[in-house]
Structure formats: structure tokens, C-alpha cells
Amino acid sequence: MSRIIVVTSGKGGVGKTTVTSNLGAALAKLNRKVALVDADFGLRNLDLLLGLEERVVYTAIDVLAGECRLAQALVKDKRLNGLFLLPAAQNRNKESVSPEDMKKITNALAKGYDYIIIDSPAGIELGFRNAICSAQEALIITTPEIAAVRDADRVIGLLEAEGIHKIYLIVNRVKPKMVEDNKMMSVDDVLELLAIPLMGVIPDDERVIIATNKGEPLVMGDEDYIPTQAFMNIAKRLEGEKVPFIDLLSEQDNIISRLRRMFGG
Amino acid sequence: MVVDPKLSLDWSSDTPVSPLVERYSQIRLKQEGDSWFLVLPNQSELEGKSSWSELWQELKHYLQGREKSWQPRTSVSLLAQDQLLDVQQLQTLAEILEEAELCLETVVTTRRQTAVAAATGGYCVEQNKLSQLSLTPGLDTTTTLAEPLYFNQTVRSGIELRHEGSIIIFGDLNPGGLAIAVGDIFVWGRLRGLAHAGAKGNRKARIMALQMEFTQLRIADLVARSPKFPPKTDQSEVAFIAGSGICLAKAVDFAKTHKFSEQYGIWIDR
Numbered sequence: 001m002s003r004i005i006v007v008t009s010g011k012g013g014v015g016k017t018t019v020t021s022n023l024g025a026a027l028a029k030l031n032r033k034v035a036l037v038d039a040d041f042g043l044r045n046l047d048l049l050l051g052l053e054e055r056v057v058y059t060a061i062d063v064l065a066g067e068c069r070l071a072q073a074l075v076k077d078k079r080l081n082g083l084f085l086l087p088a089a090q091n092r093n094k095e096s097v098s099p100e101d102m103k104k105i106t107n108a109l110a111k112g113y114d115y116i117i118i119d120s121p122a123g124i125e126l127g128f129r130n131a132i133c134s135a136q137e138a139l140i141i142t143t144p145e146i147a148a149v150r151d152a153d154r155v156i157g158l159l160e161a162e163g164i165h166k167i168y169l170i171v172n173r174v175k176p177k178m179v180e181d182n183k184m185m186s187v188d189d190v191l192e193l194l195a196i197p198l199m200g201v202i203p204d205d206e207r208v209i210i211a212t213n214k215g216e217p218l219v220m221g222d223e224d225y226i227p228t229q230a231f232m233n234i235a236k237r238l239e240g241e242k243v244p245f246i247d248l249l250s251e252q253d254n255i256i257s258r259l260r261r262m263f264g265g
Numbered sequence: 266m267v268v269d270p271k272l273s274l275d276w277s278s279d280t281p282v283s284p285l286v287e288r289y290s291q292i293r294l295k296q297e298g299d300s301w302f303l304v305l306p307n308q309s310e311l312e313g314k315s316s317w318s319e320l321w322q323e324l325k326h327y328l329q330g331r332e333k334s335w336q337p338r339t340s341v342s343l344l345a346q347d348q349l350l351d352v353q354q355l356q357t358l359a360e361i362l363e364e365a366e367l368c369l370e371t372v373v374t375t376r377r378q379t380a381v382a383a384a385t386g387g388y389c390v391e392q393n394k395l396s397q398l399s400l401t402p403g404l405d406t407t408t409t410l411a412e413p414l415y416f417n418q419t420v421r422s423g424i425e426l427r428h429e430g431s432i433i434i435f436g437d438l439n440p441g442g443l444a445i446a447v448g449d450i451f452v453w454g455r456l457r458g459l460a461h462a463g464a465k466g467n468r469k470a471r472i473m474a475l476q477m478e479f480t481q482l483r484i485a486d487l488v489a490r491s492p493k494f495p496p497k498t499d500q501s502e503v504a505f506i507a508g509s510g511i512c513l514a515k516a517v518d519f520a521k522t523h524k525f526s527e528q529y530g531i532w533i534d535r
Contacts, residue, residue, distance in 0.1 A: 150422050153439050157421035161325040163364070193439060193457075195419055 002110040005117050005238075006039075006135035008159075010151030012122030014143045015172040015202070018212060019231075020119040021049040023139075025219040026235035028083035032114040035074065037106065038088040039131035040121040041097055047087050050077065051215025061089040064101050070108050079220055084113070094126050099133035106134040115238075124158060132159060137166040139199060143173045144185035153194055168199035170234065175204045176248040200234035202227055203248050292324050293429065294331070294341075295411065301339055301367070303358075307346035317354060321361060326424050328365040332415035340370040342391075350379045355386045410448045420444060420458065427464075440480055449473070459483070462504075468530045472504040473516050487511050505532045 007020045017040075024036045037060070038046040047053045058073035063086075070086075077083035086105070089096070102118075109116045120131035132138065138159050142152040152169075159167055171187050178184035187201050202208075205227045211218040219231050226246060233243045295302045305320075341362060343355075350358075350372075359369040372383035373391045383390045411430035422441025426432055431448035442458035444450050449471050450462045456474035461483035463470025468485045482489045482504050489504070489511035501516040505523065508531050514523065523532045 150441055154422040154441060157326065157424050158322075160329065160418070160421075161322055193437075195437070 002113055003115050003137060003238075004106055004110060004135050005115065005137045005139060006120050006132050006164075007117060007139045007141060008120035008128065008131060008155055009122065009141040009148070010124060010155040011142075011148045014141050014148050016122075016141050017045045017049055017119055018208060019139070019141050019170060019172065019202075019234075020046060020117055021217045022219045022231040023234060023238075024050075024083055024115075024117055025077075025080055025217040026231045027115050027117075027238070028077070028080040029219065029232070030235055030239060031082065032239075033082045033084075033112070034115045034117065035084045035086060035109045035113040037086045037109070037116060037118045039102065039118050039127065041088045041127065041130075042090065042093040043121065044088040044090050046119050047075070047085060048215060049212055050085055050217065052077065052085055052087075053215070056087045059087045059089040060105060061092055061096060063105065064097070070105070079216075094121065094130065097130050099130055102130045103134045124155065128155075128158075132162060132164065135164060137168070138164050139168050139170055140194070140196065141170050141172055142190060142194075144171060144179070144187070144190055146185070149185070149190055149193060156194060156196060167196050169194055169196050170200045170202065171198070172202045173204040174201055174248060180249060198245075199237055200230055201245060201248065202230045292320060292327065293411075293427075294327070296334075301335060301341045302344050303341050303362070303367075303369075304344045305346055305348050308348060317357075321357060323425065324358075324361055325364075327426070328361065328367075330416040330418040330420075330426075332417060333365070335367065337366040338368050339366070340368045342371040342373055343369060343388075345372055345374040345376070345379050345383075347375050348379065349376055350374075350382055352382045352386045355382060355388065359386075413448070414446075419454075422458075438474075446470070468506050469525050469532075471519075473501065475501045477502045477504070477513060482511055484511055506530070507532050 007016050009016050020036055024034045027034045036046060038044050040046070047056055052075050055075050058068040060073065062068045063070050063073045073086060075085045075087060077085070086109070106116055106118070118131050118135060121127040140152050140156060142148045156167055169191065171190055174187060175184055179186045187198070191198055203226055205225070207225055208218055208227055211221065218225065218228050222228065226248070230246060233246070236243045292306060293304050295304060343358065355372065362369050369388060371389040371391060372379065374380050374383065375392065380390045380392050411428065413431040413433055414426070414428040416426060416432065416434045417436070419436040420426060420434055420438045420442035422439055425443040425445070427445045429447050431450065432444050432446040433451045433453070434444065435453045437454040438444055438452050438456045438458045438460060440457045445461040445464045447465045447467065448462070450460045450473070452460070452474040455476040455478055456472070457478045457480065459481045460472050460479060462472045463485040466485050470484050472482055472484065478495065479491055481491070484504065484506050487506060487510055502513045503516040503519045504511055504513050522535055524535050526533045
């Protein structure tokens with residue numbers, strides 16, 4: 001039984017594509033067969049983040065037009081067994097695809113893959129509708145900022161209206177130090193408002209940006225990094241494993257802050 | 266009919282501003298005796314507001330959150346008013362109702378084209394029956410309130426609840442969410458969005474919440490925004506109209522300490 005999961009957020013720039021690429025890689029590492037579908041027609045990025053841009057030959061549009069078979073359009077990641085990408089067309093816009101088209105594609109993929117992860121575009125217009133129409137589950141990405149959280153709330157409402165009730169939250173780009181100093185919303189604040197189960201917390205880390213620019217998902221590199229672990233944990237939780245959340249604050253601990261806490265400062 | 270909006274920057278212009286209380290329409294489900302009716306807003310009410318897809322969205326939210334007080338496969342009559350509906354739209358509507366275990370059976374309309382579409386779609390059609398029904402908006406709304414609307418979900422950003430009676434929300438009213446009631450509003454959770462009670466001018470209406478963290482409150486034609494630094498309290502509070510405008514008080518004591526003065530149209534201390 002394959003799972004069709006949409007990664008969405010409402011607001012742009014909160015890390016949908018970064019999460020999609022890393023989650024795909026993490027699930028592939030857990031020996032799952034994963035198809036990543038870029039639903040951001042006209043503004044595709046997923047191939048860049050995966051470092052697969054130069055290997056894209058056909059796109060989803062070609063498949064729908066009958067110009068190639070689905071299997072030909074799928075780009076296989078050579079670094080990780082089981083990771084595939086279905087690229088979006090860059091020279092078209094969102095209107096060139098309909099929800100029915102997306103359903104056709106995902107249903108076909110469902111026959112051969114354990115996970116189909118759809119990277120949704122920002123916004124709540126047709127592109128978003130295309131991305132969610134065949135999904136059974138949704139991962140909401142937000143950052144601890146009011147605008148992002150507000151948009152996430154709106155999107156959750158829309159998903160619920162469409163009958164998608166398995167909705168999970170990933171809070172991205174958390175800065176534990178700022179939260180501690182009361183300068184940033186905490187994960188609890190976000191959860192209290194959105195009231196959906198938490199699937200993962202990813203700390204703000206420059207290595208995520210470096211990995212993005214290199215076109216190699218962080219998960220493919222060193223496993224000791226906290227963001228890498230955070231992505232791996234999300235994959236394990238999706239698989240049904242109970243994994244405790246990483247205490248981000250303690251990871252940043254140093255002697256001084258520990259002493260300060262000891263003396264009640 | 267399309268109204269040309271006057272886009273004037275002149276503050277002193279005496280263009281009449283439509284009062285908040287009149288911007289009011291929503292698709293709604295009503296029970297009369299054993300029969301259920303789905304009422305569409307009429308064309309003038311819907312004007313400029315929403316496209317059909319927005320209306321369907323609204324209906325889906327409404328049916329999902331609403332307390333289900335009907336039996337599975339209950340049949341529903343659609344009061345389509347003067348709306349023009351084609352076969353496709355009726356089909357969509359029937360599908361949405363289906364999800365809530367309701368079954369579209371009859372279409373009541375004043376438009377010939379809608380009647381033809383309904384007949385084509387295989388529904389019973391009743392034409393021009395509207396005038397005999399007390400359900401037409403405007404007839405029953407001024408005096409009697411509809412049954413309270415129980416809403417069992419969080420009202421999220423972008424969701425609008427509008428109801429001809431009182432609204433009771435089991436959950437939070439989130440920022441960006443909107444509840445508009447002709448009667449009172451009770452939020453059994455946090456009120457962080459916008460609530461408008463007494464939306465047809467009833468100054469007696471109250472808004473109660475377990476926790477008041479609203480962005481804006483409206484009662485009748487008065488508006489209050491949240492203070493810059495709201496005082497933290499764990500008490501549940503009630504908002505009402507007093508001499509100085511919309512006020513907040515502790516909800517537990519309110520019934521004992523306040524009474525409504527019909528003479529002044531405000532709540533006063535007992």
C-alpha cells in the first residue's frame with residue numbers, strides 16, 4: 001500500500017522543497033522506494049536541490065501529452081537506491097495541468113512506489129489544488145513566524161475541507177537561542193494555534209543552505225549533524241516508529257549557559 | 266446587476282458606506298419540522314462576494330464542522346432562490362451533500378433555467394414556492410433567531426461562519442477566522458480571530474470566550490480592537506456593549522452584576 005503525501009505550506013520560502021528532497025532521501029535510506037513529484041510547474045526547484053537538473057529529459061507535461069512513458073520521465077538518483085524524481089515543466093505554467101492530470105500521474109506511480117511525495121507550490125490557487133487533489137496525507141511546513149503560521153492555518157482548513165484529515169506539522173528553521181530569549185515563537189506556541197500532530201522540528205542551520213547550493217540533500221552527507229538527524233527522525237516517524245524529539249537547546253549548550261541555568265540566571 | 270464601486274479617495278465625500286451589519290449572507294442548512302432545507306443566498310446577497318467555488322468551499326467547512334443532528338441519507342430540499350444553476354453545479358452540490366450523508370432530492374427555484382437544469386439532473390422541481398415558505402431571508406430573521414449553530418472544529422484562518430442565530434464553537438477561533446452571528450457567540454476555547462455578535466443590530470448580544478485574545482470584536486454596529494498589550498488573565502470573559510462602547514468583564518459574574526437597559530440600549534451595573 002503506497003502513501004501519497006503532499007508537502008505544503010501556503011507561504012513561500014519556508015522550506016517545502018528542502019524538506020521534500022531531504023525527506024525523500026531519508027526514506028530511501030530506510031530502504032523505501034520513493035517518487036518525488038514536483039508540482040511547482042513553471043517554477044521548478046526540486047531537481048536543483050536534488051542535484052538532478054542536468055539529468056532531466058522529459059517532464060510530467062510530456063507524460064501527460066503522451067510523448068513519453070512515465071518510466072522514461074522519472075529521473076533515478078544514482079547516489080541512493082530507490083529515490084526517483086518526476087520533474088515539472090519549467091516552460092509551462094500551473095494552468096497547463098489539471099487536478100485530473102495529477103490524479104492520473106500519482107495513481108500510476110502508486111503502483112510501483114512505497115511513497116509518493118508531492119512538492120506543492122506556494123499559494124492556494126490552482127497549483128496548490130493540483131498538488132493536493134490526490135494526496136491522502138499532508139505535511140505542513142511552517143517557520144516560527146506569524147505570517148507563516150497564519151498561512152499554514154489557512155491551508156490546514158482547506159485540506160480539511162477537501163477531506164484530508166491526516167495532517168502533520170513540521171516546524172522549520174527554529175532558532176533555539178532566540179526562543180529561549182523570548183524573541184521567537186516556540187514550537188509549543190505554533191502547536192497551540194495549529195492544533196495538529198507534530199512530525200518534526202528542524203533547527204536553523206547554515207549547512208542546510210550549503211547542501212541546497214551543492215545540490216545534495218543534507219541527509220546524504222554526514223549523519224551526525226542535528227538537522228540531518230531531524231530529517232531522519234521525521235522519516236522514521238512517518239514509518240510509524242516512536243522517536244523522541246531532539247532537545248535543540250541542550251545541543252547548543254555550553255559551560256556558561258549551563259552555569260547560568262544552575263544559578264537560576 | 267453590477268454596481269460600479271465608487272473608488273473615491275476623498276474622505277469628505279458623502280458616499281454612503283454600507284453598514285457592517287448588512288454585509289451578510291451565507292449558504293445555510295435549516296430544519297423545519299421533519300424537512301431539511303439548504304438555503305442559497307439570493308443573487309443580490311451574493312453579489313461581488315464569491316464565486317461558486319468559494320461558496321462550495323464555505324459549504325464544505327460548514328457541513329463538516331456543524332453538529333450532525335440528522336440521520337444518514339436524510340433528504341434535503343435546495344432553496345435556490347433566484348440563483349442560476351446548471352446541471353454541473355447541481356451535481357457538485359449533490360456530491361458535497363453526499364459527503365455529509367445528505368441527499369439532494371428537491372430543488373425549489375424561481376428561475377426557469379434552474380428548474381430545467383434540476384429536471385435534467387433528475388431532481389424534483391418546485392417553482393415559485395418560495396413566497397409561501399417562512400424560510401426566505403428577511404421574513405423571519407428580524408424577529409426570531411434560528412437554532413444555535415454548534416461548530417465542532419477549530420475555526421481556522423480564512424473560514425467564515427455566518428449564522429442567523431447564536432454560534433457555539435467547541436474549539437478555537439483562530440486569527441484570520443471569522444464568526445458572525447445574529448445572536449450571541451460562545452467560544453469554548455481561545456478567541457483569537459474576529460467575532461461579530463448581534464450582526465443585525467441587536468445591541469444586547471454578547472460574546473463569551475474561555476480566553477479572550479481577539480484581533481477584533483464587533484457587537485451590532487460597534488467595533489473594538491484588541492489592546493496593544495492585552496492584560497493576561499486566565500478568567501473567561503464576556504464582551505458586551507456598555508456606555509463607553511464594547512467592554513469586557515469576568516464571565517462568571519456577568520449575569521449577577523449586569524443587566525440590559527432597553528431604554529439606553531446598553532448593559533448597566535445592577
